[in-house]
Every structure is written in C-alpha cells, then in structure tokens.
Amino acid sequence: xxxxxxxxxxxxxxxxxxxxxxxxxxxxxxxxxxxxxxxxxxxxxxxxxxxxxxxxxxxxxxxxxxxxxxxxxxxxxxxxxxxxxxxxxxxxxxxxxxxxxxxxxxxxxxxxxxxxxxxxxxxxxxxxxxxxxxxxxxxxxxxxxxxxxxxxxxxxxxxxxxxxxxxxxxxxxxxxxxxxxxxxxxxxxxxxxxxxxxxxxxxxxxxxxxxxxxxxxxxxxxxx
Numbered sequence: 001x002x003x004x005x006x007x008x009x010x011x012x013x014x015x016x017x018x019x020x021x022x023x024x025x026x027x028x029x030x031x032x033x034x035x036x037x038x039x040x041x042x043x044x045x046x047x048x049x050x051x052x053x054x055x056x057x058x059x060x061x062x063x064x065x066x067x068x069x070x071x072x073x074x075x076x077x078x079x080x081x082x083x084x085x086x087x088x089x090x091x092x093x094x095x096x097x098x099x100x101x102x103x104x105x106x107x108x109x110x111x112x113x114x115x116x117x118x119x120x121x122x123x124x125x126x127x128x129x130x131x132x133x134x135x136x137x138x139x140x141x142x143x144x145x146x147x148x149x150x151x152x153x154x155x156x157x158x159x160x161x162x163x164x165x166x167x168x169x170x171x172x173x174x175x176x177x178x179x180x181x182x183x184x185x186x187x188x189x190x191x192x193x194x195x196x197x198x199x200x201x202x203x204x205x206x207x208x209x210x211x212x213x214x215x216x217x218x219x220x221x222x223x224x
Contacts, residue, residue: 003060009053013045066093072114072210073102076148079209082107100139110146111136114210117154123167126158130168130190131175133159137197138182145201152205159194159203 015021025044032040041047070092077087086106091099103110111132115125129149136145149155165187169176187193 003056005049006053006056009045009050010057013050013054068114069093069112072206073112076112076206076209077103079206080110080146080148080204081105101136105143108144108146109136109139109141110148112148112206113155114150114206116150122154122158126163127168127171129155129158131172133194133201133203134175134179136201147201147203148206149203150205150207150210152203155203158190159198160191162189162191164189165193 013021025046028044029037029040073090073092077090081087085108087103088106089099089104091102101109102112113129113132115128117125129147132147136147139145147155165179166176168190169179183193
C-alpha cells in the first residue's frame with residue numbers, strides 16, 4: 001500500500017475525532033452476532049487494508065525523528081556557517097554513525113538537539129543534552145565548539161542545576177566509566193561540572209530558523 005492510500009485509509013477510519021469515532025463503532029457493534037461481523041466491520045472501516053495502512057504509517061513515522069534531525073541540520077547549515085567555512089563531515093542519521101559529532105568543519109565541531117522541553121520529568125532529555133555538552137567540552141581541538149538547541153532557557157537551567165552526575169550518567173555505562181577515570185569524584189552535580197566549562201561550548205538557539213518545526217511542536221503540545 002502506498003503512502004497516499006495509507007493516509008486515506010487512516011483518515012477514513014479515524015474521522016474528524018478518533019475518540020468519537022471509536023465510541024460510535026462500539027455502539028454500532030453492540031448486540032451484533034458473530035455471523036454478522038463479516039458484514040458489519042467493513043461498514044466501520046475495520047478492514048485488513050486499514051490495518052495495513054496504519055502499519056505502513058507506523059513504520060514511516062518511526063523514522064520521523066531521524067528526518068527531523070537530518071533536515072533540521074541541513075536547514076541550519078547556511079545560517080550558522082561563516083563565509084568560506086568548509087564542511088569536513090556531517091552526521092545526519094540516528095546517532096553519529098561513526099563520526100564524533102553531528103558536524104565538523106574547518107572551524108567548528110557541533111551537536112544539534114531539536115527537542116522541546118515539556119516540563120516535569122525530563123531525565124532522558126537532560127541525560128542526552130549533558131552527554132553532548134560533555135563530549136564537546138572534553139574534546140581536544142582548537143576549533144569552536146557549539147551545541148545548537150531549540151531555545152536555550154531549559155537547557156541552561158538544567159546545566160546550572162543541582163542534579164547529581166551519578167544519576168545523569170547512570171544509563172550510559174561507558175561514558176560514566178570514562179568520566180570517572182578522568183575526574184574521579186571531583187564533581188557531584190551538573191552545575192559543578194558545567195560552570196568551569198561554560199565558556200568552552202557555545203550553546204545557541206536555532207529556533208528562529210526552524211519556524212515550521214516550532215509551529216508543529218506547539219500544535220502538538222496544544223492537542224491540535
């Protein structure tokens with residue numbers, strides 16, 4: 001099934017309001033006998049083709065974060081690079097695909113984090129952000145070091161906060177061991193590590209250049 005067909009089947013089943021549609025289906029098949037289901041289910045859009053379409057969309061949407069990461073970087077490049085600056089390597093896929101950073105040029109190394117902080121518990125996002133900052137800060141180079149994020153308020157609040165480093169690094173055993181080997185127990189909190197190194201990595205906001213992504217995120221948060 002093609003993408004357009006999958007979208008059409010998905011929309012037809014969901015209707016304008018999925019919750020209301022499911023309630024109508026529940027009411028419509030109440031009292032239906034087993035031998036009547038073969039005729040009743042296609043009437044409410046419950047068919048193998050609908051299921052196949054939903055499965056197709058799920059597989060595609062499973063790659064959505066990778067697409068956002070890749071396209072986000074590509075859109076940012078013309079905005080952040082200086083005249084004459086030359087790209088040496090770029091990693092657009094999930095992770096760094098064997099490269100040290102998302103971007104390396106003859107003048108900078110950089111990581112990109114296209115996430116919106118939701119409030120409440122943000123442990124996974126905080127862990128990933130700290131990992132990127134740590135790897136950039138520890139990297140030995142004369143090039144500029146940049147961490148590009150969607151807005152800086154929450155990122156800087158976390159980096160200046162008192163969360164325990166043991167907690168932040170606990171899910172990444174290899175990185176935790178490297179950190180302990182280099183620093184031992186010298187730093188207890190994120191702030192203690194970040195403050196002496198805050199000038200080593202420039203944390204910059206790229207949201208002005210990613211208006212479409214920001215609008216989609218805001219719509220999602222609003223339930224649109």
